[in-house]
């Protein structure tokens with residue numbers, strides 16, 4: 062709703078009221094329509110100020126309404142009525158003016174913003190475009206290039222940048238509403254014609270065609286199949302080439318296409334999923350709202366390889382004091398230089414002072430004695446990690462939370478090496494740790510709610526999207542990756558090429574196909590794990606046929622490449638060839654193709670034609686099937702956790718929502734039917750056998766993904 066009052070005698074003050082972000086719900090829109098009418102009809106009122114309650118102007122249209130039959134006044138005529146008013150209307154922008162919130166402000170005649178306010182049109186991130194006149198007014202106000210930049214990227218800008226661009230008229234460091242009221246009084250009675258942005262001609266830009274062509278090309282490259290950024294460019298083009306009302310028609314038409322698209326549903330699901338993972342819970346009953354984190358002022362990092370360095374940087378950038386430990390003197394010196402460089406570059410990018418003095422370095426593990434939390438980031442080797450945990454348990458002060466940065470080792474086993482296993486959790490960072498947004502926080506059966514809450518809160522402070530997950534081999538992300546990779550190898554055996562598999566996945570929207578990704582991260586990484594698991598043994602040594610291990614179908618292709626020293630980009634050869642060791646441009650490798658032919662011949666395999674659809678089904682449905690197993694095992698609280706992990710850590714295209722959302726969009730029945738089909742064709746591949754949760758969801762009528770938690774609870778209680 063919106064509240065009305067009169068201030069300073071002649072200013073009508075309208076306050077939007079819809080906590081926490083004053084989203085433009087039907088009630089708020091109705092409130093604005095009513096209060097504007099009241100202010101304009103009051104002869105005592107000379108000017109109007111619109112503000113938001115609790116220091117927040119407006120977070121835009123109410124996204125929760127999008128899935129409903131939206132009632133109440135429409136935004137477009139509401140904003141037109143404000144712009145057409147015969148008394149000046151001033152937006153007092155505190156906190157945020159985003160999406161429809163900024164569009165409302167652009168309909169006002171003047172905008173006064175607090176210096177800490179952030180403004181933007183982020184609709185593109187929700188699979189939409191600014192459809193309340195944003196695509197038509199913003200280019201008219203600030204020019205086509207700047208408007209294109211803001212609208213296609215959905216970037217938030219500061220008040221200072223907004224002032225520089227001409228989005229706002231005044232910035233204040235003090236009381237925004239007081240400043241806006243004063244401003245309103247100063248312009249009361251002045252002509253308003255020149256203040257109605259919809260009447261402005263779009264500022265001329267030289268070679269408009271070349272500009273739009275260039276932006277469209279960039280957007281198509283970076284959007285990888287996302288339709289909203291393209292529609293945003295088309296809408297701004299309408300502003301630049303058509304009269305305002307025709308431009309508005311085009312905006313509406315484009316919005317109608319986006320609004321009903323699966324991509325918009327996926328991106329809006331992702332928005333709420335990201336918030337849902339913050340409300341974590343564990344099977345033991347620990348919860349985000351009842352578990353109190355321990356304060357962390359001093360954090361320590363043990364092991365300063367690539368991961369440890371990134372973690373130290375992320376901690377220092379989050380304002381913590383960091384003790385960085387590396388036992389080898391030479392490596393410590395190298396790490397110190399590297400960490401300082403990363404901090405300096407990061408600070409330069411963000412326009413702040415580098416937090417160099419936040420990090421102290423030591424080669425002695427005893428230096429961590431006073432740390433509130435320690436993150437062990439030594440080499441991925443259980444014996445080594447065990448030793449470090451025993452040492453940490455001996456040297457740390459009581460109450461220190463001990464975390465292991467591992468991509469899949471048993472957190473519970475490490476906890477058992479310490480005196481206080483309840484204070485041990487996993488923190489699975491993704492490389493580069495100071496850049497990648499995802500963090501898996503892994504709790505074991507003994508981890509205390511406080512330890513989980515502490516790691517989750519620290520992740521948030523470091524700017525990570527943190528997801529609480531249970532302790533199992535590979536946790537969530539890597540556990541699901543295993544069947545995906547396995548299918549990719551099997552497809553090569555059956556006749557596919559790395560190029561074909563990668564093309565299918567890249568056209569789906571992954572930034573890189575599985576083989577290019579594997580070349581980038583290094584084939585030796587997986588080889589080491591398979592060797593440790595007793596899988597990658599030479600044929601003779603295992604005493605089993607080459608393509609069977611531990612009673613299941615196995616592809617030794619990756620191992621054979623490693624035996625040839627083909628580790629991917631770092632050696633200049635892997636599934637592809639590169640111009641040099643460390644080269645990044647993959648090209649098809651004739652050697653690899655004849656190697657595959659020889660391999661198939663040796664094992665009596667006859668290559669068959671494999672199409673892109675089969676690649677997608679085999680790779681993605683096997684991964685999704687594992688996701689259902691993870692849900693069934695109670696490793697995560699809901700499908701949102703899995704989807705956020707895949708979108709933020711594994712390159713799953715955001716406009717497809719994540720694997721579990723994608724499965725629900727494809728239709729659970731269809732996923733089940735195709736898994737059954739592929740399992741029948743490959744009965745020796747357990748990962749293709751549909752998991753019982755998937756079957757049970759299908760028999761309960763394939764509920765939409767937002768109802769799975771509820772169904773899961775019910776199914777579990779029936780067990």
Ligand SMILES: CCCCCCCCCCCCC[C@H](O)CC(=O)SCCNC(=O)CCNC(=O)[C@H](O)C(C)(C)COP(=O)(O)OP(=O)(O)OC[C@H]1O[C@@H](n2cnc3c(N)ncnc32)[C@H](O)[C@@H]1OP(=O)(O)O
Pocket residue numbers: 081082084120121122123124125136157159160161162164183184187189190191192193195316317320321333336337
């Ligand atoms: C045939 C059919 C034709 C159909 C044509 C349809 C025409 C429809 C016409 C519509 C015209 C609309 C035009 C407009 O351009 C569209 C929009 O405005 S879309 C919305 C744009 N705004 C945003 O994208 C902002 C989203 N929010 C954020 O980025 C952040 O929440 C924030 C505002 C920066 C605040 O961040 P934080 O402080 O970190 O807080 P949280 O993120 O945790 O949020 C707190 C709480 O608020 C909820 N929330 C936030 N924004 C909205 C919102 N816009 N609507 C509803 N709810 C919102 C958020 O979910 C949190 O709640 P929780 O999920 O935790 O319960």
